[in-house]
Amino acid sequence: MTQALFSYPKQALFGRVLPKNKIYQHTATNSTLKALFVQQIEQIIWQYKLAPETINLPAKPGVAEIQIFDISLKTPELNEAVLRCIDQAIPFPIIYQLHYAERIKVMAAYKRPSTTDSHKWLVDAYLASNWLAQDLIRQPLPAVLDLALLYEHLLRQLIPLPPRHGEDIQQHLQRWTELQTKQAECQKLQNRLHKEQQFNRKVELNAQLRTLQTELKRLQN
Known part of the structure; x- marks a missing residue:
């Protein structure tokens, strides 16, 4: 900031x-x-x-x-x-x-x-x-x-969050709000993954986490 x-x-x-x-x-x-x-x-x-x-x-x-x-x-x-x-x-x-x-x-x-x-x-x-x-x-x-x-x-x-080229204020704010939401989801998923004992379920949660992390990078860039 x-x-x-x-x-x-x-x-x-x-x-x-x-x-x-x-x-x-x-x-x-x-x-x-x-x-x-x-x-x-x-x-x-x-x-x-x-x-x-x-x-x-x-x-x-x-x-x-x-x-x-x-x-x-x-x-x-x-x-x-x-x-x-x-x-x-x-x-x-x-x-x-x-x-x-x-x-x-x-x-x-x-x-x-x-x-x-x-x-x-x-x-x-x-x-x-x-x-x-x-x-x-x-x-x-x-x-x-x-x-x-x-x-x-x-x-x-x-x-x-730096603005993108050509991004108006409403788009900038919407991207920031979406990023905050995804960060919260990512934290919850990491907590679930840490507690999960079943291997198959860990694999599923890891896949979901990778998808979320990709979304975070998209919103940040």
Whole structure:
């Protein structure tokens, strides 16, 4: 995985505290979810707005702006249901910077408007960097042509699988998801093989394992 911390331009600074109750007002939150907000989150700051008027990149369908949220945590773990709630409340793509004990982690999910309901947003599985030092030198934003390409670039930094030539972000994410599934299947099969006593069954499991390993190589290359 490449370094996921970026230096955002000063002209894009928004720097406003986002009260938790504002999020509750714009999404369906039950008592359990509200408790997670209270237990795990100290403060949410809407830190940057990457928009045509702030970074001079044109908007594209589904990516009119990109928001950067800084979240100060009370605990080292954050339940993804909290992020999903925020994503449902804010109708823009969001990149999260989580802060805890002088470390920072970047998280985001590929987010886009539904093709059947323009008022609904689809939010994929969350991607995350490792915990990084707060004072790590940040990389500059890439030279891209529009906000959609910028959003793709920010997301790809969180996918620990190099993109293929010509592969769009959805294909890249789908391949990463499939790879994770196959890796889990491979681990389960190896565990079964280790416990299996019957020779004939070991042969069958070995054959299945070789097929899975071939699939893993295909997805990784």
